[in-house]
Amino acid sequence: MITVKNLTKSYQGQVVLHDFNATFQTGLLTCVLGASGIGKTTLLRLLMGLESPDSGTILGLDGLRPSVVFQEDRLCQGLTLETNLLLPHIHKPSPLTLSTLQQGLQALDLSGNEHKLVQQLSGGMMRRTALLRALLIPFDILFLDEPFKGLDGETKIKTMDYLKAQTQGKTVICITHDPSEVSYLNPQNILHIPSQQNGDFS
Numbered sequence: 534m535i536t537v538k539n540l541t542k543s544y545q546g547q548v549v550l551h552d553f554n555a556t557f558q559t560g561l562l563t564c565v566l567g568a569s570g571i572g573k574t575t576l577l578r579l580l581m582g583l584e585s586p587d588s589g590t591i592l593g594l595d596g597l598r599p600s601v602v603f604q605e606d607r608l609c610q611g612l613t614l615e616t617n618l619l620l621p622h623i624h625k626p627s628p629l630t631l632s633t634l635q636q637g638l639q640a641l642d643l644s645g646n647e648h649k650l651v652q653q654l655s656g657g658m659m660r661r662t663a664l665l666r667a668l669l670i671p672f673d674i675l676f677l678d679e680p681f682k683g684l685d686g687e688t689k690i691k692t693m694d695y696l697k698a699q700t701q702g703k704t705v706i707c708i709t710h711d712p713s714e715v716s717y718l719n720p721q722n723i724l725h726i727p728s729q730q731n732g733d734f735s
């Protein structure tokens with residue numbers, strides 16, 4: 534279990550999260566829902582250790598290998614789709630096999646585009662490439678910030694199916710503001726960030 538206790542975070546006097554408490558079950562996918570600007574990305578960045586809280590604690594993450602899809606794709610524009618996928622595996626022993634790579638490309642409808650430069654891909658293809666890159670890295674916990682942004686209905690379903698298949702038994706924390714994604718991914722396990730979190734508490 535990952536436990537968030539009495540977390541408070543503000544930026545330049547604006548309180549984003551105030552005395553916020555939550556738990557995330559390990560081995561399950563949790564969707565984090567909440568209105569735009571409510572603090573979902575801030576919570577994710579605190580969980581990832583990219584931001585420090587003003588006060589409060591986060592327990593249960595020590596020793597877990599993270600993988601991430603940020604809200605932006607963060608791909609290397611001047612490199613090919615395939616090189617972007619292989620880059621994280623260059624400097625360390627990796628269990629990634631050619632067949633796993635090809636299965637992933639096929640499942641996400643990216644096959645045939647391996648040698649295109651990122652700047653030649655559509656926005657949806659970039660998004661799926663960013664997700665595939667994160668899924669091909671060995672991880673214990675996966676952080677996803679709007680991973681299906683810009684995908685059409687059928688492509689989104691395929692992508693969610695692949696995500697579910699690849700993360701069985703793993704801890705996944707997925708930010709979305711789309712209730713239909715929550716229904717499809719795991720309607721039993723939702724964290725709502727309430728609107729009263731966001732406001733001037735000073």
Ligand SMILES: Nc1ncnc2c1ncn2[C@@H]1O[C@H](COP(=O)(O)OP(=O)(O)OP(=O)(O)O)[C@@H](O)[C@H]1O
Pocket residue numbers: 544545549567568569570571572573574575576710
């Ligand atoms: N680095 C920062 N400096 C100043 N303010 C910030 C910073 N990061 C976030 N904020 C502010 O914190 C609030 C919450 O932002 P956050 O990105 O966490 O919301 P969100 O729920 O993820 O929004 P969205 O769904 O639109 O992505 C916003 O008012 C935002 O402007």
